[in-house]
Amino acid sequence: MQRKINTGATIQDIAVKAGVSKSTVSLVLQQSPKIKAQTTARVMAAASALGYVYNQGAANLRQRRSNTIGMIINDLTNPFIVELLVSVEHALAKAGYTTFMSHTAEDLDMQARVLQSMRQNNVAGLIMSPALDTPKEIPATIRSWGIPLVLLMRPLGGSGIDTVGVDNRAGFKVATEHLVERGHKRVAFAGMRPGYTVAHDRSSGYRAAMAGHGLPVDDSWMIDVPITLAGGREAVRRIFAMKHRPTAVVCYNDLVAFGVLHELDKMGKRAGKHLAVIGCDNVAASEHTNPPLTTLSAGADLIGSLASEVLLSRLRESSMDTPGVQHFEPMRLIVRESSGPPRQRRV
Amino acid sequence: MQRKINTGATIQDIAVKAGVSKSTVSLVLQQSPKIKAQTTARVMAAASALGYVYNQGAANLRQRRSNTIGMIINDLTNPFIVELLVSVEHALAKAGYTTFMSHTAEDLDMQARVLQSMRQNNVAGLIMSPALDTPKEIPATIRSWGIPLVLLMRPLGGSGIDTVGVDNRAGFKVATEHLVERGHKRVAFAGMRPGYTVAHDRSSGYRAAMAGHGLPVDDSWMIDVPITLAGGREAVRRIFAMKHRPTAVVCYNDLVAFGVLHELDKMGKRAGKHLAVIGCDNVAASEHTNPPLTTLSAGADLIGSLASEVLLSRLRESSMDTPGVQHFEPMRLIVRESSGPPRQRRV
DNA sequence: CTGAAAGCGCTTACAG
DNA sequence: CTGAAAGCGCTTACAG
Missing domain, CATH: 3.40.50.2300 (Response regulator)
Incomplete structure (x- = not known):
């Protein structure tokens, strides 16, 4: 913050060059209709001749507002x-x-x-x-x-x-129902974040869908992992360590889902075949994963x-x-x- | 830009409350050692009592500098x-x-x-x-x-x-040499952007490595596709349409490489097996692709x-x-x- | 239609 | 160690 800035021309300089007052210059700059066309032209010419640049900060201070x-x-x-x-x-x-x-x-x-x-x-x-x-x-x-x-x-x-x-709850309900309609009965939820509103809404949408179809939710299916790629990978490892394991997983968001996809691949398995996967956010990359990701989008x-x-x-x-x-x-x-x-x- | 901002206390208000001048308040705020400790304390107390917030914009105007x-x-x-x-x-x-x-x-x-x-x-x-x-x-x-x-x-x-x-040129030279050392003789370059400095440097690093090992570069191997996921996908389609096709591809950046990975997967092929792939940038996701991406990183x-x-x-x-x-x-x-x-x- | 004057909230020589 | 005064680049009533 050493160097001085803005050593350029001010409305005062324009005023003298155009032979008017700075009030007039200011009004011209604001495109006020009160100013005669001829004066406006003269002022504008002076301004551009001087390479004038408007000082928004000064205006903000005076106007007591901000852009x-x-x-x-x-x-x-x-x-x-x-x-x-x-x-x-x-x-x-x-x-x-x-x-x-x-x-x-x-x-x-x-x-x-x-x-x-x-x-x-x-x-x-x-x-x-x-x-x-x-x-x-x-x-x-x-x-x-x-x-x-x-x-x-x-x-x-x-x-x-x-x-x-x-609307997290409604969205996750729809996502879960989609899986159930495709025949999944054991659906997990990956990426809890207990105590947070968004996590609560998402998981409760999931629970509502399961309950609505009379499907139980095993405690182990609520997989509490970090909301990251690494978290998604961890979730897959947990799922495949279960004896009677889920066939599908609804993920907290696309990031977690990407991790799930990656770990599946590493295990030589494939999403949509060995495990159905749904994300949330529909980020640009979700269309380009292997395989492309089913996801929620607003x-x-x-x-x-x-x-x-x-x-x-x-x-x-x-x-x-x-x-x-x-x-x-x-x-x-x-x-x-x-x-x-x-x-x-x-x- | 209608509402007024900053209707709060100013240094002037602090000054009257603390019984000093605004010069003194200003110096206190700047932690000037010139001010007596006792005065400083009084001013600070007044400031916090008034809920004072420093107006950086006003200071910037006066100091002719900016933060x-x-x-x-x-x-x-x-x-x-x-x-x-x-x-x-x-x-x-x-x-x-x-x-x-x-x-x-x-x-x-x-x-x-x-x-x-x-x-x-x-x-x-x-x-x-x-x-x-x-x-x-x-x-x-x-x-x-x-x-x-x-x-x-x-x-x-x-x-x-x-x-x-x-250093794009050196980097792409190293990447290409890595492929050659692994036994690849036909290496493509995906994602030209002719006429641009970065593209020129990257491709010339690639060319230098090929030339350095006495390997020819077929014109068709310089694959001019957009620097996007879609561009990467297109590049793979072109490669697999070739009769005597490259066994490896150096990509302009990770984005293009991701597209390559995706299209390979869609074709039931796999990077590192059916086609060696290298990206550039080492973005966080490159560690989490299927398979994980070899890439250049600064x-x-x-x-x-x-x-x-x-x-x-x-x-x-x-x-x-x-x-x-x-x-x-x-x-x-x-x-x-x-x-x-x-x-x-x-x- | 245009100008003179005051002021936004600060800082900075300059006195004392 | 502290205060009075000028000024950063603008805008805005208020006159005329």
Whole structure:
């Protein structure tokens, strides 16, 4: 932070060059209709002759507003989150906002620092996919700062906070039912994360589907592994260590499912044949795995633009008193090769 | 941009509450040793009682400097670039900078808009992985704005511009030699992008290795497909349509290699057995493909922190006259299963 | 239709 | 060790 920036021309310089006041220059820059066309032309000419560049920071200070939005992200190693980021950044840019992006890597201290920094840098609003174990009070605290906040993917306690995510329970119910309809009776769930809302919703959708078809769920089928590729691999090892083992597995997300596919392959087995596999998120790569992955999708593009829209309309309001919107987009099942029927008389 | 922000306390409020001047408050906030400990304590107490939050934007305006750095990214669908982003953001945050991130999706108009916006928002510096076909003058233009720039991964003409990337030619030479040493004599190259520096360097490393072992390169082996998963799949179809076909393929990057793996699988064939495959970038997923991918790695973490370091030291300088640094990190080959020897007497 | 003046929230010489 | 004053580059009532 040593070097001086912005040693260029200011509206004052334009003013003298064009022979007007800086008020006039400012109005021209704002495309005010109050200014005579001829004056406008003269000012614009002076501006471009001087290589003028608008100082957004100065304008923000004076106007007491901001054109930047903070996006706080818990895990960029998850391609789905990256797709979300791309979508949000795109939608906000279209609305004239610049996006500050910060990555917390699920670290609460980091998240606290990042929030602090965003606040000091005057973000107009915040879209946040919170780190695990984020205290429930955080959203309210952020609101108390006067900064509109949209929670992404992970609801956090209070229904008063704008939240955009997916309908996990319904989605996982559909996914599980798909397997049951294909003839699977022993279906496992890989990648629990006990105590977390999303994990709870996903697993309860799975349980509801099983119960709805009168199928029991053995405790050992709720496979509590990390939500990573490695976790998926571990899940497969556990499944194949069981005596009377499941013929299908619903995975917490595509990342876990990718791990499952990999470990199956390593064992010389194949998803959709030796074990039916379903993921969640429909990340771009899920179409290109071996075999292609059956998965749940709400569309990262859609979720990202919904979240942006909610935030943008919040920014257009003058008060923050309108009730929070809670939008949970339904997911649909994309059926690919990995979710084949159980092998006949072989398991 | 309607709502007012920052309606909170200012240093002026602190000043009256603590019974000092705002100069003193400012000095306290800067932890100046000039201020008596007792005064400091009183000011800090007043600040926290008022819930004061520092306005970085106002400070930046006055100091004519900035604590934000722009990162411009060409393609977030490439996991390697995401790893780079994470690394850069981390390194800059540690140095007290906030990162503006923008995605161009290889679109030149978008890139121009983004550059404009970053400039108006007073970024202190820029790290840019330029979009394809970025005009060679762009880096010089950015420098003329007084904004230090580090080019990432893609050199762009002038050697005067700080650039951090990898040694593509040497890397691809090593990769190709690895295949030759394993007994492959007919090696293809998948994912040309004629006319681009990186593609040229990579393919020329490949050619150098082949020539070095007295092996001819058939024109049809330079397979010009898009640098995507789909491109990789197409490359496999072309290879298997050849009469006397290659037994190995060096891919432009991991993305292309993933497509190759997928198409092989679809054809009931396997990388490392029916076709040896090598990628480049060593993205996290390359360890988890079926089979695991042999690939070139310079380490995204390392590249990202190098680029950040170059920029940070540029920011510490007062002039921009020191010569540009050109750092091309060597890559090492990570040997995994996909690069097995050719099948005996079977091809 | 245009200008003079005040002010956004800070920092920084300069006095004392 | 602390304060009064000027100013960063803008915008915005208010006059005229």
